[in-house]
Amino acid sequence: MINIEEIKRFLIEYTGPKIKLMEVCGTHTGSIVKNGIRSLLSPSIKLVSGPGCPVCVTPSNYIDLLMKYAESKKYAILTFGDLIRVPGTKASLSEAKASGGSVEIIYSPMDAVEIALNNSEKNYVLAAVGFETTIPAYALLLDKLTEMEITNVKLFTSLKTIGPALDWLCKSEPDIDGFIAPGHVASVTGTSVYNYLANKYHKPFCIAGFSAEHILVAIYDLVVQTSNARHEVHNLYRSIVSDKGNPKAMKIIEKYFEPSSVYWRGIGVIDHSGYVLRKAYMDYTIEFPSEEKAILKESNGCRCGEVIIGRIEPKECPLFGKVCTPVNPIGPCMVSHEGTCGIHYNMHE
């Protein structure tokens, strides 16, 4: 059986054709940078980061709208802490909070139940951002809200599904040879979405955990597969991920949500790449106003759009580390713990 030393030797001594691999998930990016994985690879193996940071792909005018609700005094905003410093087109929720807007940080969507019950005179907008791992938590919240007839919480959704985004990436960035697939998304969705993409685009996918060993083994797997013209889906995170995922989680998602074509910051609209609430639950949501859907370009020089599809490295953005820092983030990729620019900045400064 091969061991980690042999894998390391293989990866540093590799002299085959150039290979470009994408780690889709921001948590993988964090581990790759923290563990210095890139320094363990031959120059012929390139790792690029992907769109798997929910905050980074949330449109700037979504933040603007949340700020408008916060400042209107009609609503209090409930949000995960990650979102609060993400700049909209002008400012962030933290500025809205500083100027008297009501913004509260939650740790779980389910926290909204108690907050709403204890403050029944207030109306809340919950910033429902996330991928398939987080969406069941919003569905569980909706279960509670409907069961307890709580009507003073509305979800403002920016929910994304990774499969259609990877489909878009395979099409528009054909030089990516293989993907380290996000482990925790796969624990909910199962592996079928990757099988579909592997067959359609003839690219290998490897589902991996987040330790340095997992990531090195995944890279080895993808390099071997690419070198042998194989395009299979390999699951190396079997403690968590099963082929069928979590069917109960998928079922509750489908109970409350339906697929929708949604906007990804820096990319644009991707067909059927997100979820919105089903018609029957419209009372529990605030819809994105249709006239707001058109903003396509960031006007502040931020190049997150290219960072999240692996086209450029953070340091290739002229603002990186000069104008844009974690203290003064210009784009979302500098804010989130899972944002590629912030991860690179924090590791090198």
Place this chain on the structure above:
Amino acid sequence: MCVAISGKVIELKGKIAKVDFSGNIIEVNVSLLDVKVGSYVLVHAGYAVEVVKRELAEELSNLFADLEDVL
């Protein structure tokens, strides 16, 4: 993209479990899984996403066997 951590179920009341994350005890919604006291679960945003099927040490030692299996 979706940071999640695993902990051990130490108490179970209906759909709510008390989960021990190395000494920090947190209430977690477990309604999307079948769990028992003693199960390890992966938790994200206040709910248990999946039962952890083998412990970390075992996971790492099996990693290379799994690789051999698929490659």
